[in-house]
Amino acid sequence: MSTPAxxxxxxxxxxxxxxxxxxxxxxxxxxxxxxKVIGIQYAVxxxxxxxxxxxxxxxxxxxxxxxxxxxPLIGNLLGEARMPGGIMLPEFYNELGAMHGTIMVxxxxxxxxxxxxxxxxxxxxxxxxxxxxxxLNMLSYWSFFLGGVTMLASFFVPGGAAQSGWTSYAPLxxxxxxxxxxxxxxxxxxxxxSLLGAINFIATTIQLRAKGLTFMRFPFFVWxxxxxxxxxLLAFPPLEAAAFLQLMDRLAGTSFFLPSGLVVxxxxxxxAGGGNPLLWQHLFWFLAHPEVYxxxxxxxGIVSEIIANNTRKPLWxxxxxxxxxxxxxxxxxxxxxxxxxxTGMGTAMAAFFQTTTMIISIPSVVILTALIISLWGGxxxxxxxxxxxxxxxPMFGIGGLTGLPLGLNVADIPLHxxxxxxxxxxxxxxxxxxxxxxxxxxxxxxxxxxxxxxxxLGVIHFVGSFxxxxxxxxxxxxxxxxxxxxxxxxxxxxxxxxxPVLHWNVVSSWGAWTMALFQIPFIxxxxxxxxxxxxxxxxxxxxxxxxxxxxxxxxxxxFLTPPxxxxxPYEYSVPGAxxxxxxxxxx
Amino acid sequence: xxxxxxTTQHTAADDHAVDIDKHVRIYITVxxxxxxxxxxxxxxxxxxxxxxxxVSVALLVATIKGALVACYFMHxxxxxxxxxxxxxxxxxxxxxxxxxxLLTVHDGYWIRG
Amino acid sequence: MEIPYTVEIRRDxxxxxxxxAIWLFLASEVMLFGALFASYILIRTGSTSWPRGxxxxxxxxxxxxxxxxxxxxxxxxxxxASLMRGRFNTFRIYMASTVxxxxxxxxxxxxxxxHKFHDDLFPRTNNFLAIYFTLTGLHMLHxxxxxxxxxxxxxPGAKLYKTNPVWFTNRVEHSGLFWHFVDLVWIFLFPTLYLx
Numbered sequence: 078m079s080t081p082a083x084x085x086x087x088x089x090x091x092x093x094x095x096x097x098x099x100x101x102x103x104x105x106x107x108x109x110x111x112x113k114v115i116g117i118q119y120a121v122x123x124x125x126x127x128x129x130x131x132x133x134x135x136x137x138x139x140x141x142x143x144x145x146x147x148x149p150l151i152g153n154l155l156g157e158a159r160m161p162g163g164i165m166l167p168e169f170y171n172e173l174g175a176m177h178g179t180i181m182v183x184x185x186x187x188x189x190x191x192x193x194x195x196x197x198x199x200x201x202x203x204x205x206x207x208x209x210x211x212x213l214n215m216l217s218y219w220s221f222f223l224g225g226v227t228m229l230a231s232f233f234v235p236g237g238a239a240q241s242g243w244t245s246y247a248p249l250x251x252x253x254x255x256x257x258x259x260x261x262x263x264x265x266x267x268x269x270x271s272l273l274g275a276i277n278f279i280a281t282t283i284q285l286r287a288k289g290l291t292f293m294r295f296p297f298f299v300w301x302x303x304x305x306x307x308x309x310l311l312a313f314p315p316l317e318a319a320a321f322l323q324l325m326d327r328l329a330g331t332s333f334f335l336p337s338g339l340v341v342x343x344x345x346x347x348x349a350g351g352g353n354p355l356l357w358q359h360l361f362w363f364l365a366h367p368e369v370y371x372x373x374x375x376x377x378g379i380v381s382e383i384i385a386n387n388t389r390k391p392l393w394x395x396x397x398x399x400x401x402x403x404x405x406x407x408x409x410x411x412x413x414x415x416x417x418x419x420t421g422m423g424t425a426m427a428a429f430f431q432t433t434t435m436i437i438s439i440p441s442v443v444i445l446t447a448l449i450i451s452l453w454g455g456x457x458x459x460x461x462x463x464x465x466x467x468x469x470x471p472m473f474g475i476g477g478l479t480g481l482p483l484g485l486n487v488a489d490i491p492l493h494x495x496x497x498x499x500x501x502x503x504x505x506x507x508x509x510x511x512x513x514x515x516x517x518x519x520x521x522x523x524x525x526x527x528x529x530x531x532x533x534l535g536v537i538h539f540v541g542s543f544x545x546x547x548x549x550x551x552x553x554x555x556x557x558x559x560x561x562x563x564x565x566x567x568x569x570x571x572x573x574x575x576x577p578v579l580h581w582n583v584v585s586s587w588g589a590w591t592m593a594l595f596q597i598p599f600i601x602x603x604x605x606x607x608x609x610x611x612x613x614x615x616x617x618x619x620x621x622x623x624x625x626x627x628x629x630x631x632x633x634x635x636f637l638t639p640p641x642x643x644x645x646p647y648e649y650s651v652p653g654a655x656x657x658x659x660x661x662x663x664x
Numbered sequence: 665x666x667x668x669x670x671t672t673q674h675t676a677a678d679d680h681a682v683d684i685d686k687h688v689r690i691y692i693t694v695x696x697x698x699x700x701x702x703x704x705x706x707x708x709x710x711x712x713x714x715x716x717x718x719v720s721v722a723l724l725v726a727t728i729k730g731a732l733v734a735c736y737f738m739h740x741x742x743x744x745x746x747x748x749x750x751x752x753x754x755x756x757x758x759x760x761x762x763x764x765x766l767l768t769v770h771d772g773y774w775i776r777g
Numbered sequence: 778m779e780i781p782y783t784v785e786i787r788r789d790x791x792x793x794x795x796x797x798a799i800w801l802f803l804a805s806e807v808m809l810f811g812a813l814f815a816s817y818i819l820i821r822t823g824s825t826s827w828p829r830g831x832x833x834x835x836x837x838x839x840x841x842x843x844x845x846x847x848x849x850x851x852x853x854x855x856x857x858a859s860l861m862r863g864r865f866n867t868f869r870i871y872m873a874s875t876v877x878x879x880x881x882x883x884x885x886x887x888x889x890x891x892h893k894f895h896d897d898l899f900p901r902t903n904n905f906l907a908i909y910f911t912l913t914g915l916h917m918l919h920x921x922x923x924x925x926x927x928x929x930x931x932x933p934g935a936k937l938y939k940t941n942p943v944w945f946t947n948r949v950e951h952s953g954l955f956w957h958f959v960d961l962v963w964i965f966l967f968p969t970l971y972l973x
C-alpha cells in the first residue's frame with residue numbers, strides 16, 4: 078500500500094538519525110527520547126506529586142480530627158487568607174480536598190503506574206529497542222509536566238485552587254474562582270499527555286514485540302498496560318470535551334451546565350440558562366469510571382509479575398486472567414452512572430447500570446482469585462516486593478467487596494457520598510494500587526540502577542505502611558455507615574448523629590501522620606541505594622521475562638541483539654530444567 | 665514496476681502502482697456523488713419536514729457521505745483487521761456515549777410524567 | 778538504534794507504526810466529537826424550544842464551505858496518489874490546493890462568525906449559539922491543525938522525499954487520513970447545525 082511506484086525502499090540505516098555523537102546533559106537527562114529516561118522522569122515526578130498530595134491530606138486530617146483548632150507551627154505559615162490564626166477556613170479545606178484528589182489520581186498514581194512503569198518496563202518486556210514514537214513519548218512527559226505546573230500554580234491565584242471536588246460538578250464549579258479555570262487547563266494538558274502516551278503504548282505493543290512473542294505469551298504486565306492504554310485512549314476525550322464546555326461556561330458565559338432560573342447567594346444568574354448539570358456528570362464519569370480501572374490495572378500487572386517470580390511457579394489461570402482483563406476493560410465503559418444513582422434517573426436505567434456494575438465485579442474476582450491461587454504450592458520468597466504484592470491481594474479484596482453495596486442502587490442510597498465511599502475507594506487505590514507501585518519500585522529498581530534497595534528498610538516501610546493504611550481507612554467504613562457525609566470540613570462534628578463516631582476521625586488522622594513517618598525509610602532508601610545499594614547483575618530475582626536479559630541498567634537501544642521469545646512468560650520450576658526458571662528469550 | 669529491495673524488510677506490494685489509476689477513477693466518482701448528496705440534503709431541508717423525519721433523513725444522507733469518505737478516501741474498505749477492530753470498539757462506545765446519557769436523563773422524566 | 782516498522786510494514790499486522798498511530802488518534806477524535814454531539818442531543822432534547830438551523834445560520838455559505846471541504850479531501854487524496862505514482866510536482870500542486878481550500882474554508886468561517894458577532898449573536902446568547910460556536914470552533918481548530926501539517930509537508934518537510942520517498946509518502950497518507958476525518962466531521966456537523 079505504501080510503496081510509490083518506481084522507487085526502491087531505502088536501506089535500513091537511512092531511516093535513523095546519527096546517534097553516534099554523544100548527547101549533551103540536556104538531551105541525555107532532560108529532553109531525552111529514551112523510554113527509560115522518560116519512565117524515570119514520570120516516576121520521580123509522580124512520586125513527588127504523591128508526596129505533595131499526601132501532605133495536603135495530612136493538613137486536612139488536622140481539621141477533621143480537631144475541627145476549629147489552631148494547627149501549631151504550620152498553621153501560621155499558610156497565611157491569613159487560608160488559616161487565620163492557624164485555624165483552617167472551610168474554603169481552604171475544600172481547596173485541599175479537591176486538589177488532593179486531583180493530584181493523587183492524575184499527577185501521582187497514573188503518571189507513576191502508566192507513565193513510569195509502563196514506559197520503563199514495557200519496551201524491555203517485549204524485547205523492543207524503545208517506544209514506537211520516542212519523540213512523541215517525550216512530548217507526552219512534558220505535556221504532563223506542564224499540566225502539573227498549571228495545577229500547582231493554581232494555588233497561587235486569587236481565590237485559590239479548584240475547590241469544587243476533584244469531580245468539579247456544575248453549577249458550583251462554574252461559579253467558582255479562577256483556580257477552577259486553571260484546573261480545566263491543567264486537565265487539558267494532562268489529557269493530551271495521556272492520549273499521546275496511549276497511542277504510543279498500543280502501537281509499540283502491537284508492532285515492536287519480539288519475534289515469537291505472541292499475544293498469549295505476553296507477561297500479564299504487558300496485557301495490563303495494553304488494556305489500560307485503550308481505556309485512556311477512548312475514555313479521556315469526552316472529559317476533554319467537557320472541559321472545553323466548562324471553560325466556555327466559565328469564560329464565554331454559555332450555559333451548557335447551568336440550568337434556567339439559577340439563583341446563587343440570592344442573586345439570579347444572568348446567563349441564558351437551559352443547560353443541564355447532569356451533562357457534566359455524564360461526561361465526567363464517562364472518563365472517571367474507566368479512570369479507576371486505569372488506576373488498578375497496572376497494579377494488577379505489577380503484582381502478577383512479582384507473584385509469579387517469587388512463588389517460582391507460573392501464574393494460575395493466565396488465560397482466564399487475560400480474558401477477564403479484556404472483558405473488564407470493555408465493561409468499564411458501561412458502568413459509569415453508578416456514580417449517579419442519586420440524580421433522579423428512572424428505574425430502568427438504574428437497573429441497567431446496577432446490572433453492568435455487578436457483572437464487572439466478576440472479572441475482578443477472577444483475576445484476584447487467580448492471583449491468590451497462584452500462591453498455593455509455591456516456594457514463596459518474602460522479599461520486599463513480594464510483601465507489598467501479597468498484601469495487595471486482601472487489601473484490593475476489601476476494596477472491591479465493599480464496592481458491591483455501592484453498586485446496588487438501593488443500598489447506595491444510605492451510603493452515597495459518605496465516608497463509606499471514601500473508605501472503599503481508598504482501600505483499592507491506597508493499600509491497593511500504591512502498595513503495588515511500591516512493590517514495583519523495589520522490584521525493578523535493580524534493573525534501572527544496577528543496585529538493590531535495602532531489604533531492612535523495605536520491611537520497615539512495608540510493616541509500618543500496612544498497619545497505618547488499615548488504621549486510617551478501616552474506621553471510615555464505620556463512620557460512613559453512621560451516615561457522616563464526605564467533604565464536610567468538620568468531619569461531621571456539627572451533626573448529632575455523628576457524635577458517637579467522631580473519635581474515629583482522630584484515629585484516622587494519627588494513622589495518617591504515622592504513615593508519613595514510615596515513608597521516610599522509603600524515601601531515604603530510594604536515594605541512598607542509588608550509590609550505596611547492593612550491586613546486582615542483570616537478573617537478581619532470577620526472573621523469566623525479557624527485561625531481565627538486558628544489562629542493568631540497559632543501554633540506549635536496550636538489547637545488544639534483538640531478543641526472540643521461545644516460550645511463555647512464566648516458565649518457573651519446569652520439570653527437567655537445569656534451573657528453577659527458564660527465561661522467555663533463552664534459545 | 666519497481667524492484668523489491670533484497671532485504672528481510674517487507675515493503676508494500678508494488679501492484680499498487682497499477683491500482684492507483686483505478687483508485688483515482690474511484691476518487692472522482694466519489695467526489696461527484698458527494699457533491700450530489702450535498703445538494704440533496706440541502707434541498708430536502710427546504711421542505712421543513714417534521715423534526716424526527718428530518719433528523720433521520722439528514723443523518724442517513726450524512727452517514728452515506730461519511731461512509732464514502734471513510735471507505736474510499738481513507739481506504740477503509742481495504743484496511744487491515746486490526747484497524748477494523750479498533751474502530752469497531754470505538755463505534756460501540758460512541759453509540760453508548762450518544763444514547764445512554766439521553767436515556768438516563770429522559771428515563772426519569774418518563775417516570776415522573 | 779533504529780525503530781523497526783517505521784516505514785516498512787510488519788508482516789503479521791500488515792501495517793507500519795504510523796498507520797496504527799493515526800487511526801488510534803482518529804479513534805480518540807471520534808470520542809471527542811462524539812461527546813460534543815451527545816452534549817448537543819442532551820441540551821436540545823432538554824430544551825423547551827429550539828430554533829431550526831436555517832433561521833439563524835447562513836445555509837448557502839455553509840453549503841459552499843461543505844463543497845470546499847469535500848473538494849479539499851479530493852485534492853488531498855490526489856496528492857498522496859501523485860506521490861504513489863512518483864510525480865512529486867503533481868503532489869505539490871494538489872497539496873497546495875488542499876491547503877488553499879482549507880484557507881478558503883477558514884475565510885468563510887471568519888465571515889460567518891463576524892456576521893454573528895455584528896448581529897449581537899454570541900455563544901452566551903442562547904444554547905443553540907453556544908453549541909454552534911463550540912462545535913464549529915473546535916472543528917475550525919482541527920482544520921487549522923491539519924493545514925499546518927499539510928503546509929509543513931508542502932514546505933520544509935518536503936525535503937524528506939529526496940532521502941526517503943516511501944516514508945514521506947506514508948506521512949502524507951497519514952496526514953491525509955486526519956484531513957479526511959476533519960471533512961467527515963463537517964459532513965455530520967453541517968446538517969446537524971444548519972439544516973435541522
